[in-house]
Amino acid sequence: DTGVSQDPRHKITKRGQNVTFRCDPISEHNRLYWYRQTLGQGPEFLTYFQNEAQLEKSRLLSDRFSAERPKGSFSTLEIQRTEQGDSAMYLCASSHGTGTDGYTFGSGTRLTVV
């Protein structure tokens, strides 16, 4: 296993467009997390899945954001009607169980909304 993979690495989009990001976690990890990181800040929690169930969502996850993990493996994060404030690094992580021994993060998708 090569770790947590995220695609694309970079995305530039015009304001108002929809974007979708993909995350492939470590195969034996049942939990998958999405975080957002803006410049000069630490990552902020967005949502997490246990298998295919989305168990928690942050208040940061507005109605324009939706995440899925249909088969309990890869996950997608879609942002509709992007705004300039959505520009950030979107990080995916996975863990086995509750992740008490830490998460494994992907390299992230950097979104720039122009």
Next chain:
Amino acid sequence: GEDVEQSLFLSVREGDSSVINCTYTDSSSTYLYWYKQEPGAGLQLLTYIFSNMDMKQDQRLTVLLNKKDKHLSLRIADTQTGDSAIYFCAEGGNQFYFGTGTSLTVIP
């Protein structure tokens, strides 16, 4: 558990020890973590400590935990230029709360 604070910058000379400090608020956190982030990359787990421990050593890394003061520190011995990065402490359970990160610069 949402207020995790770190100093923003630290500069040390190569070969010296670095100490990065963190204060957190959630006394119920069972584990506390240190992550490293290099430019343009994701976060790499360095080490973690269980809340009933007060020290953990892992090669050049030493974590100290003062649970009474909710203070966590990471000491890097014999700091190398490759240690230059941003270091985040984190606490939490189902979700992690991260500090703003400490940017460590190692001067050759």
